[in-house]
Amino acid sequence: MPLLKSQLTTKFPFRNPHVNTLYKFFANKEKPNYERRRITTWDNDFIDLDFLTSNSFSAVLLIHGLEGSSESSYMASTANFLKDHGYDVISMNLRSCSGEDNNILKTYHAGKTDDVEFVINYLIENYNYRDIILCGFSLGGNLILKYLGEFNVGVPETVKGGIAVSVPIDLASAQVELSKLKNKIYMKEFLRTLKSKVILKASKFPEFNPDKKRIAKASTFRDFEEIYTAPVFGFDGPEDYWAKASSKPYLPNIDRKTLLINAKDDSFLSLDCFPYEIAENSDNFYLMTPKYGGHVGFVTTFNDEAFWIENQIVNFIQDKLNIYS
Structure with a gap:
């Protein structure tokens, strides 16, 4: 339990993982109409947050992958999709990734969960969100999985769960x-x-x-x-x-419903990045492994309007977390 079956069906040439990955990467998605807010960190640095609001009491915190940003195509399409479904979206730009170099020598890395904790606490202290859901892609997915398992019972009650996509957990x-x-x-x-x-x-x-x-x-x-x-x-x-x-050692500690979606044909991932046994023995950690999808791709056809991965994110929020905007 909880292994989730994938209903993804795709056509040529998107059964090739590189086509799927690169097509999504270069997709000309509509840029979200973000409002940027810069927050000052405890170590005299800054983190840029890009807000896309629907005046909702439920917010999704998005975190991009290695060398991405809030404007990466997968971030843009997910942010717009979530807003269209009534959720507030906060896209977190990791240090040095917002278009401006950060102030200090340290930038970010795959396990730097203190920045995630800082942003979550900022949102709780400054906004009236009833629910916060975490959603990360690739390196950003590793961050949210590690955060949820590492902080465990210390994660604020406002944080209801998470979704991680195409994550190198090992x-x-x-x-x-x-x-x-x-x-x-x-x-x-x-x-x-x-x-x-x-x-x-x-x-x-x-x-x-x-x-x-x-x-x-x-x-x-x-x-x-x-x-x-x-x-x-x-x-x-x-x-x-x-x-x-690596987030993998922390997965058994996750105490609220969280989904990992890793495509079996993702050329970035090793066999150790598919934690079937952990999911089977967990009440909270869900795993979905579609046959196709590439790395943060999951495109089904040219001019894809199926929004497969975006739909999986919303479905998990609504069906498993029972959070509606």
Whole structure:
């Protein structure tokens, strides 16, 4: 129990995971009419939140994936879909991802749940939301799953549950998968923006003095974690970071209804990212593994208007969490 069956049906060429992933990534979705609010953090930094409101007492906090933002196509389509169904939406831009570099050397990583906690507490203290639902994509999904399991009974009652999509819940094995030839185009793009951020940080913070030749040669996430994530955030190395930031060990601790949707053909994910046994032994953690979908894709046809993943999100909120706008 709770394994949920998928009703996703798709047609050629969207049974190819790369077509599905890239089509959704480049989809020309209508940009949400966000209202940006900048909040100051405890460490003299800022986080930009983009609000799309329907004057609802129920809000969905969306968190994007690696090097994404509130304007990523999957974030935009989900935000608009949720608003059309009457929910307030808050799209959280992780540090350095809102179009402006953040103030301090530290940006974000896959396990940095203190920022998630901070944003949730801000929403509870400043808005009259009766319900808050968490929804994250890829790295953002890892953040919400880890937050729900790590904080467990300490999660505010206002937070009713979560939905996570295309999540590398086991970072160590997922990075091996991403380093394979089949994912070369994605790895190159991720590292292009990550490298530019590291170079910018090095120019702003002289005490951070990475080897620029090493930055230029970096071709895997291991390289990046060794250059930036591990030393800046105080991990002992890439393996230590992957072990401590992965959400998988925290899944059995989740005490409110939460759904993970990982496509079986997602080229980013290893077999360890499909936690069937954990779901079968949980009363709260649900798992859905459609045969097709790619990575944060789930497109069914050209000019897709089925909004399959968006419908799954709303259906879970309404059918399992019993929250209607």
